[in-house]
Structure formats: structure tokens, C-alpha cells
Amino acid sequence: xxxxxxxxxxxxxxxxxxxxxxxxxxxxxxxxxxxxxxxxxxxxxxxxxxxxxxxxxxxxxxxxxxxxxxxxxxxxxxxxxxxxxxxxxxxxxxxxxxxxxxxxxxxxxxxxxxxxxxxxxxxxxxxxxxxxxxxxxxxxxxxxxxxxxxxxxxxxxxxxxxxxxxxxxxxxxxxxxxxxxxxxxxxxxxxxxxxxxxxxxxxxxxxxxxxxxxxxxxxxxxxxxxxxxxxxxxxxxxxxxxxxxxxxxxxxxxxxxxxxxxxxxxxxxxxxxxxxxxxxxxxxxxxxxxxxxxxxxxxxxxxxxxxxxxxxxxxxxxxxxxxxxxxxxxxxxxxxxxxxxxxxxxxxxxxxxxxxxxxxxxxxxxxxxxxxxxxxxxxxxxxxxxxxxxxxxxxxxxxxxxxxxxxxxxxxxxxxxxxxxxxxxxxxxxxxxxxxxxxxxxxxxxxxxxxxxxxxxxxxxxxxxxxxxxxxxxxxxxxxx
Numbered sequence: 001x002x003x004x005x006x007x008x009x010x011x012x013x014x015x016x017x018x019x020x021x022x023x024x025x026x027x028x029x030x031x032x033x034x035x036x037x038x039x040x041x042x043x044x045x046x047x048x049x050x051x052x053x054x055x056x057x058x059x060x061x062x063x064x065x066x067x068x069x070x071x072x073x074x075x076x077x078x079x080x081x082x083x084x085x086x087x088x089x090x091x092x093x094x095x096x097x098x099x100x101x102x103x104x105x106x107x108x109x110x111x112x113x114x115x116x117x118x119x120x121x122x123x124x125x126x127x128x129x130x131x132x133x134x135x136x137x138x139x140x141x142x143x144x145x146x147x148x149x150x151x152x153x154x155x156x157x158x159x160x161x162x163x164x165x166x167x168x169x170x171x172x173x174x175x176x177x178x179x180x181x182x183x184x185x186x187x188x189x190x191x192x193x194x195x196x197x198x199x200x201x202x203x204x205x206x207x208x209x210x211x212x213x214x215x216x217x218x219x220x221x222x223x224x225x226x227x228x229x230x231x232x233x234x235x236x237x238x239x240x241x242x243x244x245x246x247x248x249x250x251x252x253x254x255x256x257x258x259x260x261x262x263x264x265x266x267x268x269x270x271x272x273x274x275x276x277x278x279x280x281x282x283x284x285x286x287x288x289x290x291x292x293x294x295x296x297x298x299x300x301x302x303x304x305x306x307x308x309x310x311x312x313x314x315x316x317x318x319x320x321x322x323x324x325x326x327x328x329x330x331x332x333x334x335x336x337x338x339x340x341x342x343x344x345x346x347x348x349x350x351x352x353x354x355x356x357x358x359x360x361x362x363x364x365x366x367x368x369x370x371x372x373x374x375x376x377x378x379x380x381x382x383x384x385x386x387x388x389x390x391x392x393x394x395x396x397x398x399x400x401x402x403x404x405x406x407x408x409x410x411x412x413x414x415x416x417x418x419x420x421x422x423x424x425x426x427x428x429x430x431x432x433x434x435x436x437x438x439x440x441x442x443x444x445x446x447x448x449x450x451x452x453x454x455x456x457x458x459x460x461x462x463x464x465x466x467x468x469x470x471x472x473x474x475x476x477x478x479x480x481x
Contacts (some may be wrong), residue, residue, distance in 0.1 A: 034154040037211050039162045041204045042150040045109065046166035047173035048197045049142045052081055052135070053179030053423075059190035066190060069125045076129045077119075079244065085143060086138020086420045087237040091221075091229035092140045093413025094271065097406065100216035101145065101152075105208050107218060108141035113201035120194035137202030143420075144413045146170070151400045152408075159401055160342025160350070164393025171392065175302070175328040179321050228271030233265035236417070243421075243428045278411055282402040283461030288418045290457035291395060294355055297450035298388060299444070300430035300443065301362055302327070305377060308440045313372055326378040330385030331392075338390035339397075345399065347394035347465025348462045354391030355455045358384045362448035366441050384451075396459070427449070 048215025056063075056078040064074035078160070096104055115135035122128035146166045154162040184192040214267065221229070242255040266272045279285045309320045332355075342350045368376060396415070403411035426447065434443040 028347035029170050034156045034162075034339060035211060036153070037164075037207055038153040039150050040164050041207050041211075042146045042153070043165035043169040045142050045204050046146045046170035046198050048200050049085075049112075049139050049146075050170040050173035051177045051180070051197065052139065053085075054078075054174050054182040055193050055196075056081070056132075058178050058181040059185055061126075061194050062185060062190040063128070065126065067122070072445065075126055077125075077132055079134040079241075080129050080132040081139065082244075082420075082424075083240055084133050085139045086240050086417065086424075087233040088137060088140040088229065089144060089413045089417045089420065090232045090236070090275065091225070092409075093144045093410040094228070094275075095221050095225060096141070096144055096148070096409035096413075097433045099218050100214075101149065102208065102212040102215050103218045104141055105145055105149065105212065106205060107210070108138045108145065109201050109205050111135075111138035112142060113198045113205075116194050116197055117203075120191045143416045144409055147396050147400050147412045147415070148408050151397065156401070157343055159397040160347055160393055161336070162393075163396035163400065164335045164339030164342075164389075168331060168389055169391030171298075171388065172328050172332060175324075179325065182321075194409055204214075209358075218220075224271065228269065231262040231266040231271075235259050235261075235266070238426055239421070242288050243424045274407060275410055275414065278404055278407045279414065281404065284399060284402055284411065286457045286461035287395065287399050288415055290351075290355065290454040291415055292418040292422040292425070293450045293454035293457060294358065294388070294391065295419045296429065297358070297362060297422075297447045298327075298384075298455065299423045299426030300424075300447035300450065301365070301381075301384065303427040304430050304434065304440055304443045304447065305365070305381065309372065309374070309377065312440070315374065319374060323374045323378050324381065326381040327385035327388075330382035330387075331389040332385075334386040334389030335392060339393040341390070342394035342397055347398040348458070351391050351394040352455060353396055353459045354387045354389070354394065355451065355458055357387030357390060359387070359448060359451035359455055361385070361387060362444065362451050365444045367439060398461075434450035 060071065060074045060078065063069075063077055064071050067074070112135060115131050115138060119128050119131035119135065122131060147163065150162045150166050151159055180196070181193045184196060238255045238258040242259070267276060279288065306320055306324050309315045309323060315323070338350055338354055361380050361382075364380045364383070365377070399411060399415050400408065429446055429450075430443040433446045434440060436442075
């Protein structure tokens with residue numbers, strides 16, 4: 001009897017799945033070794049794609065001055081990429097379930113690097129924003145492919161370790177983006193933050209070209225898929241804009257009225273029904289809620305701590321940056337351990353334990369009040385980061401291992417969407433709580449409550465077993481006695 005947290009397929013099954021990344025992704029054939037070089041590619045590209053979410057933010061003032069545009073216009077150099085990525089995750093996931101993983105990865109990585117170069121040489125703001133919007137399209141493909149590539153490159157008993165690589169390196173890219181961007185701008189100017197990712201993309205291309213087996217090629221989405229993509233993009237982009245820009249003016253909240261109709265129409269149609277069906281499988285919906293809640297708690301904490309230390313406690317930017325780096329340090333150290341524990345015991349209990357430690361770290365920040373000392377904050381952040389490191393890989397392994405094989409990319413896209421919305425929702429809620437109470441502790445309390453909700457949802461996701469019967473997916477059917 002298999003453990004309920006493990007997927008049913010074995011390494012040799014992958015070449016027999018019907019289409020998409022499951023068909024041509026890079027799980028080892030029966031008897032071969034795991035392909036950890038491809039797991040490393042997934043980690044590097046996850047780091048690069050998430051790095052781009054935040055690294056440009058620190059360059060906005062320099063972009064505004066260099067291209068002679070307003071700060072609001074320059075903001076779209078960052079926002080354009082984020083909107084493209086988040087709004088296209090679901091359509092891209094549905095498309096990737098029907099095309100070859102190797103072709104999609106090579107095309108997306110090349111497009112991502114080319115758009116980075118085009119953005120770096122932009123002579124005016126319109127060029128820069130257009131390049132960033134296009135880069136977000138390729139970034140959405142990378143975001144969805146990374147967990148699929150990692151989990152399909154190894155045997156089921158190594159999934160925890162494999163998933164811990166992109167699950168740890170991705171958030172590390174998001175957290176270290178501002179610090180790395182500041183160093184690059186000080187020494188090489190704002191265009192360097194757009195070029196720094198290209199060498200990583202070239203390295204990933206070389207490895208993927210040599211290591212990934214050939215599979216199906218690319219094909220254009222049909223008319224129905226394009227219509228679904230438009231509906232989802234309108235709804236998700238409106239939600240993202242409303243959450244991101246609400247603090248700069250309440251009229252932006254009116255965009256919330258645009259969110260529901262297109263998404264409802266899509267969910268009720270043939271494009272959305274497979275997604276909702278997959279999310280009803282084996283507690284996946286609760287697990288997605290946990291991913292969103294933990295991401296919101298992390299993002300809210302990061303926003304409040306950095307702002308409070310620098311604005312209210314008077315710490316320098318360097319001291320603030322060093323203090324906040326305690327979180328990614330704890331996460332980076334605990335990430336590999338989380339993967340190993342998940343492979344040894346099962347993903348769910350390790351994921352719950354990690355989420356509990358993160359919640360504890362955030363709760364310990366609340367009693368600090370308004371007068372903080374950097375060392376007091378740093379060890380609490382390190383504790384919360386260690387919890388996120390323990391949680392990330394096992395949660396990804398839990399979700400992707402439960403996903404139906406024919407919808408692996410679709411489920412990969414939904415979990416990435418949940419995480420991305422959490423990263424956006426957290427600062428928005430923290431800003432609202434801080435503004436209403438004039439207290440950083442209240443905003444941190446909200447972050448801790450969100451993390452506690454994540455613990456509850458992870459535990460709830462395992463309350464009822466997967467109702468699907470076990471299936472044998474070996475190349476040869478099982479013999480009957």
C-alpha cells in the first residue's frame with residue numbers, strides 16, 4: 001500500500017502519459033538514475049524568474065530619471081512583468097499540458113533572455129514597458145514548468161528533495177532581489193539589473209538542450225484556448241492591479257468589480273471545469289489555500305519589518321538589509337533538510353511542521369511592540385525562514401504528487417498563482433492594518449494570523465483521503481492471478 005502523499009506513477013511511467021510536460025518531461029526511465037542536473041535547471045530558472053519580480057523595484061527612481069518619465073510611468077517597468085506573469089499562469093498551464101516540455105522550456109528561456117536584453121537597451125519608456133510585458137509572458141511559462149520539470153526528473157521517493165530546490169531558490173530570488181539590485185545599480189547602473197539574468201538563462205539552455213529528451217513540439221493554442229486566456233487574464237490582471245495600486249488611490253479598488261464576471265464565465269466553461277475538477281482531488285484546494293496564506297504572511301512580514309526598521313527605528317538601508325537577510329538565510333539552510341525529511345517520512349507532516357515554525361516566528365515578532373533591536377528581529381526572522389524552508393519543498397511535492405498526471409502543468413500553474421496572489425495580497429493587507437491602527441504590531445499580527453491559517457489548511461487537506469482508486473500506470477499491465 002502506498003503512502004497517501006505519494007503519487008502513483010513510477011519513473012518509467014512518464015513516457016506513457018498523454019502529451020504535455022508529463023509526456024516529455026524528464027523523469028528517469030526505469031532503472032536509470034535521477035537527473036539532478038535538470039532539477040538544478042529548475043532551481044536556477046525559478047530563482048531568475050522570481051528575482052525579476054522584485055529586482056527592478058529598486059531601479060525605478062533611476063529609470064525615471066534616465067528616461068525622463070514620471071515615477072508612476074516608471075513603475076510599469078516592474079508592474080508590467082508581474083501582471084503578465086500572474087495573469088497568464090492558468091492559461092499557460094492548460095496549454096503546457098498539451099505540448100512538449102523540452103520545446104516549451106527552450107523557447108521560454110530564450111524568449112526570457114532576449115526580452116531582458118531588449119529591456120536593458122530601451123531608449124524610451126514605452127520600449128522598456130513593452131519588453132517587460134513580453135518578458136512576463138515567457139516568465140509565466142517558466143513559473144509553470146519549474147515544479148513539473150523538478151518532480152518529473154526524479155523517482156517518487158526523491159520528490160521531496162527535488163521539489164525543495166525550486167521551492168527554496170524561487171523565494172530566495174524574490175527576497176534577495178532588492179539587495180542584489182541595489183549593489184548592481186550602485187556600480188553599473190539600472191540597466192545591469194536587467195542583464196544580470198542572461199548568463200543564468202544561457203547556462204540553463206545549454207544543460208536543457210543536452211539533457212532533456214526530445215518530445216512533442218509546440219503548437220499554437222486553438223480559438224477556445226485563446227478565449228479562455230483572455231477571460232482569465234482580464235480577471236486576474238484586474239485583481240492584481242486593484243491589490244497593488246489600492247494604496248495609491250481608492251478608485252483603483254473599483255477594478256474589483258471587473259474581477260468576478262470573466263473568471264466566473266471561464267470557470268463555468270470547458271476551459272475552467274478541468275481546473276476545478278483537479279482542485280477537488282485529494283485536498284488540493286485546501287493545500288492551495290495554505291500556499292496563498294503562507295505567502296501572504298511572509299510578504300506582509302517582509303514589508304512591515306523592512307519599512308519599520310528603516311522609517312521608524314532609523315536603521316540605515318544597509319543595516320535593514322542585513323537584518324532582513326536572516327529570513328532567506330534560515331530558509332536556505334532548512335530547505336534541503338525539508339526535502340530529505342519529506343522523502344523519509346512523507347511530505348504532509350513535514351509541510352505542517354514547517355508552517356507551524358513559520359507561524360511561531362511571526363507570532364514572536366508581535367510582542368516586540370514598536371521599539372525594535374536588530375538582533376531581536378533577526379533571530380525571529382531566521383526562525384520563520386527556517387520554517388518556510390522546511391515547508392516549501394514538501395508542500396510542492398504534496399501538491400504535484402497528488403495532481404492527475406494529465407493535468408500536471410495545470411496544477412503547477414494554480415499553485416504558482418496562489419503563491420503569487422499571496423505575495424501581492426500580504427503587503428496590501430498589512431498596509432490596511434497598519435493604516436487603521438497606526439501600529440506595526442497590528443500588521444505583524446495579521447501576518448502571523450495568515451501563517452496560522454496556512455497551518456490549519458495544510459492539516460485540513462489531509463483530513464480526508466483521496467477518494468480516487470489507486471491506478472497502476474506501468475508500461476505493461478499488471479498480470480492477473
